[in-house]
Amino acid sequence: MRATGTTPGATAGTTTASTDASASTPAGTGTGTGSARRRLPWAVIGLWIVVLAVSGVFAGKLNGVKHDDGIDYLPASAQSTQVARIQKEMSGGSATDLVLVYDRVGGLTAADRAAADRQTAALEKAYPTVGTKAAPAASKDGRTLIVPVSVAESAGKPEDVVKAVRDRLAADRPAGLTIDVGGPGAAQGDAKEVFASIDGTLLISTAGIVALLLILTYRSPFLWLVPLAVVGVAAGTAMALVYGMVQVFGLTVSDMSSSVMTVLIFGAGTDYALLLIARYRDELRRIPEPYDAMRAALRGVGPAVLTSAATVVAGLLCLLAADLNSSRGLGPVGAVGIVCSLAAMTTLLPAVLVLLGRRVFWPLIPAYGTQSRAGRGVYRRIGTFVVGRPVAVLAASTVAVGALALGIGNLPGALHQDDTFTSAPESVAADHILHRAFPERSTQAITVVVPTERAAAAKAAVSGTPGVASAATGRSGGGWTEISAYPAAAPDTAGEKDTIARLRAATAADHGLVGGTSAQRIDTASTSSRDARLVIPLVLAAVFLLLAALLRSLVAPLLLTVAMVGVWAAALGIGGLIFGPVLGFHGMDPGLPLLSFVFLVALGVDYGIFLMHRMREEARGGAGPRRSTVVALESTGGVIASAGIVLAATFTVLASLPLVMMVEMGLVIALGVLLDTFVVRTFLVPAAATLLGARTWSPASFTPRVPPIPAP
CATH class of the missing domain: 3.30.70.1440 (Multidrug efflux transporter AcrB pore domain)
Incomplete structure (x- = not known):
């Protein structure tokens, strides 16, 4: 694109001169730039240096306030939680x-x-x-x-x-x-012990994968360092803020929530950087000064990035309605990570890029007055194919997603204690010996606590409960007495679950509470099911409202929301096809459906926002449905593909951890992101939008912008 006021004969010379000047002089010091252009980037960087200095004092303290005891994961209102708390108050704690x-x-x-x-x-x-x-x-x-x-x-x-x-x-x-x-x-x-080794492994692995993907994306020896360094600043700031929330609000932080926050910061932060840098590179070809080009880039992608971050934060904060401690605590921790990523990528990253100027893109420096076609031809052809056969494309992609979703019926049952680790530690080996040596009864006690004055009656009730092999009275304290009941059935079997249910019914009259390891897993599974029924509609409503506010439409947000629900179902279906048959996992964490839904809907809708926001811009400019779809795919397809690969890769890092729960969550989210990136966002949504035509933006209607007729 040529600059206004150039003549045909001067275009080449003007372009070369502008490029050379921009590449050889620091950003903001070119001709005509004001003092604000020189000072603002430095002021932003100075502010972040202060933030980093302060956060560095507290970020390292986060590990010291993490809690991974059973009570930190248990449902807040469950009997097993109350038993664990009562035991803490007894003699010996x-x-x-x-x-x-x-x-x-x-x-x-x-x-x-x-x-x-x-x-x-x-x-x-x-x-x-x-x-x-x-x-x-x-x-x-x-x-x-x-x-x-x-x-x-x-x-x-x-x-x-x-x-x-x-x-x-x-x-x-x-x-x-x-x-x-x-x-x-x-x-x-x-x-x-496993969790203690997670933080360092996760951080190094995630940073390494992101660095590799950025190098491949930008093909520059320098540019990849900028977003990676900014993501690191965001991560340190988030850790410090979470530590502060622990001290001020008593927030419960576990190694799981901390690990997920790290992945979120690197994944979402890098996605925001990819979108901003792609738009900035385009603006540098249209605008001579980096400062002005960055302002145009921020105006162009700002609404989409802000809405993207808002949907993730809103989805995560919906977890506050969950009763499961591990899910509820993850909400604010993850939200802090997203907010810090957004703040760093929309302030610190632009300031650094402006100061570095065009030379940061070396050797592929975007010259002023030129146009880039890198990677766009592929998505232009895809867009042309989609709008030419929208019915066939929509049918094929819908059938593919639906077929994958059928795998949900093959998902394994609840994860047993012995199946928690990908490689069995000594405690699991001991349990295997116990199961073989004592098949006639469990060696894992069910704990019943009752008011001390009712202990004798409760002991008789426990001993007489069908399925209880033996019972013994334990310690007392704080007005409560422990009774250890050994069930006849092996742990994690239907027989043991029935025994726990009968014990709760038998001791209810004596105000008894039934807990222990097996009861904890039962309570966790039932509460996870309840949380899913409550939180999933909240997430859907929050995402839909934010999309409606951005797109000024009711149909487009509905299309994106339905598409993401389909992606979630298909990702779980893929999990059902690989967890047992391929990976040999004998169970699934009960919190996986809810957490994967929150992340896939909140994070996956980002790409829908990028695509539909650009499509809306084209529609407002007068482009018809087919033209706006092709242009949107052409302009956003490459960056969405790069962002999807980066986000999927960061969640795949969770699969390298020795916990089945983390492996399953990482794989489901990564597979869902890839499915959304290369199938739903590339084919299904554009095909549906093409068929809907102008109704996509209903109830709004766009009047084409007609350029003014030049004066004679």
């Missing part, structure tokens, strides 16, 4: 419940049993214990011996206690004897 498992293939020897007695006595001397001492139990075949030990919370963190106990047992182990430490406390300790 909460306990790290361990089961020492001694196993020898040929049968335990007298030396083995002596070692078990000696080690148990040493542990009880070294650590404060709580509750009534449980007697060791031997399997019928004489191969396995179990010794329950409940270590008081005053002994230290579960992961530290479990590691120390394992070291003690390994130091005094007879040859040929297998000694494993299992039980709920060991599983919790193993989980905490």
